[in-house]
Amino acid sequence: MALWGGIEAGGTKFVCAVGTGPDDIRAMERIPTTTPEATIGEALAFFQAQRRQLGPLSALGIASFGPVELHPESPKYGFITSTAKPGWRDTDMLGAFRRALDIPVGFDTDVNGAALGEYHWGAAQGLDTFIYLTVGTGIGGGGLINGRLMHGMLHPEMGHFRLPRDPRTDPFPGGCPFHGDCFEGLASGPAMEKRWGQRAESLPAEHPAWALEAHYIALALSSYICTVSPQRIILGGGVMAQRHLFPLVHAGVRQVLNDYIQAPALTEHIASYIVPPTLGERAGVLGALALARAT
Amino acid sequence: MALWGGIEAGGTKFVCAVGTGPDDIRAMERIPTTTPEATIGEALAFFQAQRRQLGPLSALGIASFGPVELHPESPKYGFITSTAKPGWRDTDMLGAFRRALDIPVGFDTDVNGAALGEYHWGAAQGLDTFIYLTVGTGIGGGGLINGRLMHGMLHPEMGHFRLPRDPRTDPFPGGCPFHGDCFEGLASGPAMEKRWGQRAESLPAEHPAWALEAHYIALALSSYICTVSPQRIILGGGVMAQRHLFPLVHAGVRQVLNDYIQAPALTEHIASYIVPPTLGERAGVLGALALARAT
Ligand SMILES: Nc1ncnc2c1ncn2[C@@H]1O[C@H](COP(=O)(O)OP(=O)(O)O)[C@@H](O)[C@H]1O
Ligand SMILES: Nc1ncnc2c1ncn2[C@@H]1O[C@H](COP(=O)(O)OP(=O)(O)O)[C@@H](O)[C@H]1O
Ligand SMILES: [Zn+2]
Ligand SMILES: [Zn+2]
Known part of the structure; x- marks a missing residue:
């Protein structure tokens, strides 16, 4: 069965997990939200380590704090845009993970992510x-x-x-x-x-x-x-x-x-x-x- | 080109028309909203007369005042339900027209109808x-x-x-x-x-x-x-x-x-x-x- 990666990207912490659903979370880690470089870097390190241990990931999902750009045709698709959170304005979330992990990345708001989770399993x-x-x-x-x-x-x-x-x-x-x-x-x-x-x-x-x-x-x-x-x-x-x-x-x-x-x-x-x-x-x-x- | 019928079913009047769009309305009639029997009867007479004159209608659309039942799986699909308008509670709008005209009938709220019109032509x-x-x-x-x-x-x-x-x-x-x-x-x-x-x-x-x-x-x-x-x-x-x-x-x-x-x-x-x-x-x-x- 395909293994997925997921990131709940919040203003205070990023929660990263690998698994296939609520009864099958293979690994999970909490990373404090500091600068984009440090936080994204740690998250990437987590997924790379998990890949070595658990095998390939077929896709990654990011449920992010916002505001975010969700129009696939926009040059800023997958960015956190006009946030008040220091340092995070105009951060290319989706791009950073897609480039580094080279897998398809789904991207939406934190609440749309939570909604989709409740739709599939809740x-x-x-x-x-x-x-x-x-x-x-x-x-x-x-x-x-x-x-x-x-x-x-x-x-x-x-x-x-x-x-x-x-x-x-x-x-x-x-x-x-x-x-x-x-x-x-x-x-x-x-x-x-x-x-x-x-x-x-x-x-x-x-x-x-x-x-x-x-x-x-x-x-x-x-x-x-x-x-x-x-x-x-x-x-x-x-x-x-x-x-x-x-x-x-x-x-x-x-x-x-x-x-x-x-x-x-x-x-x-x-x-x-x-x-x-x-x-x-x-x-x-x-x-x-x-x-x-x-x- | 297929010819359609449309009814804007309002609390004070029914507006009935036959045509294919804003630049091609072949016939139009206003019928005061009285009892369901009289009003629906007059509307039916209008469409039957138009069919004889203009040829067959491929479908009818009803954009109705409400509340209305819009779930196709409901036994009351196509009804005006709990309206305060005297005489109109539990009126089977869609059924009345489908039975008499024997063509497919689309049914929705008056405002959803207006929205769809603006979507296609406005x-x-x-x-x-x-x-x-x-x-x-x-x-x-x-x-x-x-x-x-x-x-x-x-x-x-x-x-x-x-x-x-x-x-x-x-x-x-x-x-x-x-x-x-x-x-x-x-x-x-x-x-x-x-x-x-x-x-x-x-x-x-x-x-x-x-x-x-x-x-x-x-x-x-x-x-x-x-x-x-x-x-x-x-x-x-x-x-x-x-x-x-x-x-x-x-x-x-x-x-x-x-x-x-x-x-x-x-x-x-x-x-x-x-x-x-x-x-x-x-x-x-x-x-x-x-x-x-x-x-
Ligand atoms: N058990 C609780 N009862 C009432 N309020 C709570 C509780 N836990 C957290 N809160 C309040 O909720 C807010 C934090 O919301 P939370 O959903 O936990 O995190 P965030 O919105 O930052 O992701 C805080 O203002 C906190 O005071
Ligand atoms: N030109 C106008 N300017 C301001 N109010 C209007 C005008 N025409 C109608 N109204 C008001 O709008 C209401 C009727 O709304 P309308 O959209 O025409 O019909 P309905 O909602 O019954 O289909 C009435 O209360 C009337 O006073
Ligand atoms: Zn506010
Ligand atoms: Zn009210």
Whole structure:
């Protein structure tokens, strides 16, 4: 069976793996994200070592932080483009790995990668239109529509539109440097930390932070539901590790939509409509393997 | 050349046509929407008369008001389902025409029809991911994503998500019976009429109504842009007949997104990114012909 390589390229670490799926990860390594030269160099060293040990790789997949260029016809295809991360602007990710490893390389956003992993092996099996949203340091979304990964003009930026905010109940003005109180500005992990003065993971389950967090997530999901009518929504990322958020989000979406859209998924079965990722922690790197597989 | 039939099935009128495209409409008729029996009966009589005169039709397309059932595997495929319009709940549109005319029938939402028309003959030629939004009696949206019409769980309901509203500058609580101040509740033609006490078409161009209307449209479009990253957005419907809204919407979207998404379409070329439909008044019925063509 063909062996693939995968890289979940994140702003704090690159997770590299070789294998064929969730039950068959042959090797895995975490590399801190420093400079492109050092980080890409270490990742290359990992794959070259694995090739010597495990045999040839038929393809590599890269699920990358962004913004990234996804149009194959662009001269910057496979680049990280206008990122604020120091040193990484205009980095030719795909090219670096393709030249050094001389194998086909699949390339997409981190969230599209995670979505593809959930599609092959997780919570989105058999669906052709669904959204994968991550609520962590940032908020980002991807998914499949009509059976293909979401691209369009660039790629979705699902954390950066405006939600209603009532300054009487939430005076925190939001933390997005571009938009203030966009979804990410209100509901990312760092936004929670700024609003409440402590890290999200240290807020107890009965803290009012969680009802407000669920409210914003419900507003955002309602907007995605009205816009693309997904068959399911998968919610991952550090903040969603708080599983008690899920029932709050279910109730919130029902309240916001108010039974306007008559679909059993939204009325009777919302607990299986808005779900955690099945692949958990490894969704990212398995997504990268799925990108390799699709190449 | 094959001749198609098309029906733009609206809540106030059915527009029926026979032809092959915008430059070749052989016959057209407007039928008031009364009961399903009477309205469908008249439409059938029109197509039967045209067949006798112009020759056989190779397919019919129906672009319908909704909600509609679009899953071919559903027993209610081709039905108008849970509409509030008296008498029309659970109407088998597709079945009625297929049985009587005995030709293939394509069926979709009115806005997906209009989008397909613009794709073949109008403002969306050559694009694979774009949105068509109508701002009229209601607000609805459709479009193509990855080259195929937007369906998903049901179909988009792009007018019914929440936007930020500042009650100090806009005390009107919104007119949607389900959501109050959703996009449609704030910005449809009837919402403008309720807010300002006169029909939208009678408000002069310098009235503050238009800046507020453009603001809400800009917020909604920004949300679609972040969610699906369309390559273009086409804005139709009665309210958008006010062409002076377009520059206001362009400026509003730029202000809301604040150059976060670095795409020339959003920065330099926004006037060709958010555009009126090319097919104008006839977008609906031409869309229905396009649905027939795609069948
Ligand atoms: N168990 C947890 N509960 C709540 N918040 C968490 C938890 N773990 C991490 N977070 C928050 O999530 C953010 C990190 O997100 P994460 O998805 O883990 O990483 P990243 O987005 O950087 O890839 C931080 O703001 C952190 O406070
Ligand atoms: N020229 C115009 N300028 C502003 N508003 C208009 C204009 N024409 C129609 N409208 C408004 O648009 C709504 C009707 O929308 P329209 O798209 O024409 O029909 P429908 O949505 O019923 O198919 C009404 O609320 C009307 O006030
Ligand atoms: Zn933002
Ligand atoms: Zn509504």
